[in-house]
Amino acid sequence: MARAAEIDIVSVSKVYGRTTAVDNISLKIPSGSYCCLLGPSGCGKSSTLRMIAGHESISTGDIRLGPVVVTDLPPAKRGTAMMFQSYALFPHLDLVDNVAFSLKMRGVAKPERRAKALDMLKLMHMEAYADRRPAQLSGGQQQRVALARALITGPEALLLDEPLSALDPFLKVRMRAELKKLQASLGITFVHVTHSQEEAMALADLIVVMNDGRIEQAAAPRTVFERPSTGFVARFMGDHNVVSGRVTAAENGRVTVQVPGRGSFAALGAPREIGSAADIGIRIDHVRLGAGEEPHLGFSGTVANIEYRGGSVKLSVSGAGLDDFTAILRDRDFYAQPIAVGELVALHWDLADTLVLGRLDS
Structure with a gap:
C-alpha cells in the first residue's frame, strides 16, 4: 500500500458560468487523517472532492498531494482513488474482475491482477463471493467491493463521495465503524463527503463545514461541536x-x-x-x-x-x-x-x- 499524503488546497475556486460553486478556499488535510467535508446540498463539498480527484477542472488556485502540484494532472496520475456514491460496479463482471479492472487498464498481466484483486477482497472479507456478480450482493457488500477496487492501485488518498447514502440506517452505523477501522489500519488519507452531521462526528479527525462555496470552520469534531465558529456552523450542527x-x-x-x-x-x-x-x-x-x-x-x-x-x-x-x-x-x-x-x-x-x-x- 502506498504511503499517505498531505493534501494542500491553495486558494481554489470553481466557477460554472456565472455560478461560483467553490469560492477561494484554502485547506490543509494532514497526512493519514480522516477528513469529512460536511454541509448542505449545493455547498461545494462534492465539487471540492472532484477537483482533488481531477474529475473537475480548477478555475483558479492549486492542489498539492504531498510535494507534487496535481492541479493539471489527470486522475490516474494523481495518486488518489475515488469511490463514487453509486459504487459504479460493472454488472457483467464477477467481483475479481471488477476489483482488478484498473490494473487491467494499466496492462498488468491477468494472473497478477487477479491475485491482487483476491487479496483486496480478503481485506474486505469478501473472498467467499469472488465469483459473484454485483447484482447478487447486498448494498453493504457492494460497498466493500467498490472500496476494494478503489484501493487496489495503492493510492495515497482515498476520496469518498457520500459512500453511505444508499444504505439503510442500521447498515450505515455498521459501515461507519468498518470505514474508520479500515482507514486506521491502512494509514492513508481519507476525504469523505457527507451531509450527515452524525456521520462526520463519528468518522472524522478533521471536519470541514462548508456553506455557499466557502469553508465556515475546519477543526476536530469536538471543537466544531463545542465551539462552532459561526452562526451557520452552530445551526447546522444543531447543538x-x-x-x-x-x-x-x-x-x-x-x-x-x-x-x-x-x-x-x-x-x-x-x-x-x-x-x-x-x-x-x-x-x-x-x-x-x-x-x-x-x-x-x-x-x-x-x-x-x-x-x-x-x-x-x-x-x-x-x-x-x-x-x-x-x-x-x-x-x-x-x-x-x-x-x-x-x-x-x-x-x-x-x-x-x-x-x-x-x-x-x-
Whole structure:
C-alpha cells in the first residue's frame, strides 16, 4: 500500500458560468487523517472532492498531494482513488474482475491482477463471493467491493463521495465503524463527503463545514461541536441555539446582545462595538428548567412543541423575541414535572455554556 499524503488546497475556486460553486478556499488535510467535508446540498463539498480527484477542472488556485502540484494532472496520475456514491460496479463482471479492472487498464498481466484483486477482497472479507456478480450482493457488500477496487492501485488518498447514502440506517452505523477501522489500519488519507452531521462526528479527525462555496470552520469534531465558529456552523450542527441581535454591553469578557425590541442575552466573548450586530450560541443540552439567578442567562416563554427521544426530551419554546429556542432535557427531569404544549416555562443556563459567534462577512 502506498504511503499517505498531505493534501494542500491553495486558494481554489470553481466557477460554472456565472455560478461560483467553490469560492477561494484554502485547506490543509494532514497526512493519514480522516477528513469529512460536511454541509448542505449545493455547498461545494462534492465539487471540492472532484477537483482533488481531477474529475473537475480548477478555475483558479492549486492542489498539492504531498510535494507534487496535481492541479493539471489527470486522475490516474494523481495518486488518489475515488469511490463514487453509486459504487459504479460493472454488472457483467464477477467481483475479481471488477476489483482488478484498473490494473487491467494499466496492462498488468491477468494472473497478477487477479491475485491482487483476491487479496483486496480478503481485506474486505469478501473472498467467499469472488465469483459473484454485483447484482447478487447486498448494498453493504457492494460497498466493500467498490472500496476494494478503489484501493487496489495503492493510492495515497482515498476520496469518498457520500459512500453511505444508499444504505439503510442500521447498515450505515455498521459501515461507519468498518470505514474508520479500515482507514486506521491502512494509514492513508481519507476525504469523505457527507451531509450527515452524525456521520462526520463519528468518522472524522478533521471536519470541514462548508456553506455557499466557502469553508465556515475546519477543526476536530469536538471543537466544531463545542465551539462552532459561526452562526451557520452552530445551526447546522444543531447543538447550539443561535440568538441574533445588537450589542448593548461588552466588558470583562462578557458581551450582552439584545434581540430587537425584546430580551437581552449574555455570552462569553471578545469585546464588540456597541450597536454592532452579533450572534451568540447557547448549548441546547445545557439549558435547564426554572428561573436562574443571573441576569441575561434565561427567559420565560411558551412551549411550542415537545419531542420524546428516549433518554431525553426536546422542548421548543417561544418567548423574549425568540421564535424557536431548543432545550434538551433528561427524560427523568422532564417527567418529574411534566410540561404540556402551550404552558409557560422558565429556562436558564450558565454563562460558561454560551459563546459569541463569528461571522464570515465580518
